[in-house]
Amino acid sequence: MADVLQRIDEQVKNNAVMIFMKGTPQFPQCGFSGRTVDALKQCGKEFGYCNVLADQEIFQNLPRYADWPTFPQVYIKGELVGGCDITLEMFQNGDLKKMIDEAVPG
Amino acid sequence: MQDQISQKLTAAFAPEHLEVINESHMHNVPAGSESHFKVVLVSDSFKGKMLIARHRLVNATLADELKNGIHALALHTMTTEEWFAKGNAPESPPCMGGDGTNT
Numbered sequence: 001m002a003d004v005l006q007r008i009d010e011q012v013k014n015n016a017v018m019i020f021m022k023g024t025p026q027f028p029q030c031g032f033s034g035r036t037v038d039a040l041k042q043c044g045k046e047f048g049y050c051n052v053l054a055d056q057e058i059f060q061n062l063p064r065y066a067d068w069p070t071f072p073q074v075y076i077k078g079e080l081v082g083g084c085d086i087t088l089e090m091f092q093n094g095d096l097k098k099m100i101d102e103a104v105p106g
Numbered sequence: 107m108q109d110q111i112s113q114k115l116t117a118a119f120a121p122e123h124l125e126v127i128n129e130s131h132m133h134n135v136p137a138g139s140e141s142h143f144k145v146v147l148v149s150d151s152f153k154g155k156m157l158i159a160r161h162r163l164v165n166a167t168l169a170d171e172l173k174n175g176i177h178a179l180a181l182h183t184m185t186t187e188e189w190f191a192k193g194n195a196p197e198s199p200p201c202m203g204g205d206g207t208n209t
Contacts, residue, residue: 022204031199032178053204069165069172070179085181086157088196 004057008065012075015048016103020062021072022053029053032084033072039091040074045104077103107140107175111168115147118167122186123148125195129180133201141177144198148189157183 012018017040023029025037040047052059052071063069066080074081076099081087090096112126125146130139145164152160160183165172172179182195 029202029204031202034202035199082158082161086161089157
């Protein structure tokens, strides 16, 4: 149990921008994950992703990692930003790009 | 489930405006399911709180429902002022095929 939380933690810390989603950025398998990953793509910087449908252990344990019950989950600089609704709202008002540009220089 | 969500949110947030919409029919679940919901919650108790804090409050209020039955919860949380400025909550996305019952 502790191992999987550590695995999640490593992914969150090793990627300045990280999304846990259903499916992949190329082939999302959930509308909410699809919209969220599109917003990240449009910010134009690299990001890490984890397909939770391909990793049952992460799927089952991610909700308690940051006490957030649903997918997708977006992390920037190790902090949970939110799920689909928050990420999209921040994308629309420009805050998401600002945060990502700050987290991923160049 | 829909009524239960409404009752809990009304009690917790004294909303100016509340919509609980069952969007399960848009997803890969049996007819009549109560699994996918959209909530539009307008309450001045959100004043001065970041979005993530507002969502955490709602998630905490609906913790039992999220554990037992709610599969997806699209959340649009606004203060009265933001509600008037914005007009409406966005449309939820269509299903893209992932199993909507167990995962």
